Amino acid sequence: MKQLNLGNSGLNASAVALGCMRIGELPAEKLERLFFAALEAGINFFDHADIYGGGLCETRFGELLARHPGLREKILLQSKCGIRKGFFDFSKKHILESVEGSLKRLQTDRLDLLLLHRPDTLMEPEEVAEAFQLLYDSGKVRHFGVSNENPTQMELLQKFLPRKLIVNQLQFGPAHTSLVDCGLNVNINSSAGTMFDGSVLEYCRLREVTIQTWSPFLFGFFEGNFLVDSRFAELNTTLGRIGERYGISREATAIAWIARHPARIQTIIGTTRADRVADYSRGADVELTREEWYEIYRSAGNRLP
Ligand SMILES: NC(=O)c1ccc[n+]([C@@H]2O[C@H](COP(=O)([O-])OP(=O)(O)OC[C@H]3O[C@@H](n4cnc5c(N)ncnc54)[C@H](OP(=O)(O)O)[C@@H]3O)[C@@H](O)[C@H]2O)c1
Structure with a gap:
């Protein structure tokens, strides 16, 4: 699979990553099959x-790693912190405590x-900078990033950090196109613009x-x-038809649509099924043509100026 150099940091990761938000309730053997x-x-x-x-997804993943010594060295692990029940918390104390909890549950250092x-x-x-520095110096976290942030929020934080933020995790897909809508509708008085x-x-x-x-x-x-x-019937039909040309499923075509963007976006899929991981x-x-990319965009109900 294509690799991406995340944030130009030298951290090379697969262009498709597996999101573990839904693995908490999977039976151990199903999780093993999914992982492998x-x-x-x-x-x-x-x-x-x-x-x-509630922590269970990391716990189950940590148990899997513990069952297979040596696996940890073959993979890259990312976790997140800052969401708490009813509020958000980027305090130094919470960041440090959260990472300790993740490391313990994931059974990694x-x-x-x-x-x-x-x-x-x-x-x-x-405060965030202090927490990041402690985590970096102790070897507990190698790189840092954000999720769901706008550029000004990133700039504000980056101003205080000695190391570059290398990732921003945002929602994007053929049926959730806000990342590109505005740039396609500059100066147009519409919701897309x-x-x-x-x-x-x-x-x-x-x-x-x-x-x-x-x-x-x-x-x-x-x-x-x-x-x-x-x-989204039209979108699904278009994805299926274009996918046939490349011998891939409509779901894999949706991933190809994301990967086609020159921003070199990494897709975090969240399936819990081993057969789907391989397919997606x-x-x-697969490199879609420009025409195919725009056709998929339009078939999701988006209009071009
Ligand atoms: N930063 C954030 O704020 C944020 C927010 C949400 C998620 N995330 C991350 O993003 C990852 C992916 O999120 P996600 O799980 O919502 O992603 P997703 O891949 O868009 O959705 C996965 C869901 O789609 C289902 N699915 C897949 N193929 C299907 C098909 N052909 N027909 C019907 N259903 C199908 C899956 O069911 P099966 O399991 O049965 O395949 C699963 O329930 C998460 O695991 C998490 O790591 C981050």
Whole structure:
């Protein structure tokens, strides 16, 4: 599978990563099959958060790693912190405690990447910087990034950090296109032309920050899954038809659509099925044409000026 140099940091990760938000309730043998199918498909990057399954997702993953000594060295592990029940918390104390919890549950001595999960408007960037420094110096976290942040929030934090933020994890997919809508509708008085993310896609390209996309098959804020929603019939038909040309499924074609963007976006898929991981991963290695990319965009109901 194609590899991406995350944030130009030298951390090379598979273009498709496996998100572990939904693995908490999987029976151990199903989790094993999923994990090894991911490795077999070329996935070396696994996305977690302290809150997934209330900690259970990291625990189950840690148990799997413990059953297979030597596996930890073959993969990259990312986790996130900063979301708490009813509020957000980027305090030094919480960041440090959260990482300790993740390391314990994952049964590892280090995270390859730590992301701040969702903006905390009460953030004191100096405090975050202190926490990051301690984590870096102790070898507990190798790289840092954010999730769901706009460019100004990133700049504010970056001003205080000695090391570069290398990732911003955002929602993007054929049925959730806000990252590109505004740039396609500049100066047009319509909802598509309304800038509400500060041109974060262009900012990340300028600063060489890798965008990771979460929930590639969902639309809205956890509103639904376009693969099984009749409102996206045309999108599904188009993905299927274009996918046939390359011998891949419509789901893999959706991944190819994300991977085709020159921002070199890393896709975090969240399936819990081993057979789907193998299939979906193939999408990252298919290069859609420009015409196909725009056709998929239009078939999701988007209009071009
Ligand atoms: N930073 C953030 O704020 C944030 C937010 C949400 C998620 N995330 C990360 O992103 C990862 C991916 O999110 P996600 O799980 O929502 O992504 P997703 O891959 O868009 O959705 C996965 C869901 O789609 C289902 N699915 C897959 N193929 C299907 C098909 N052909 N027909 C019907 N359903 C199908 C899966 O069910 P099966 O398991 O049965 O395949 C699973 O329930 C998470 O694991 C997490 O790591 C981050």
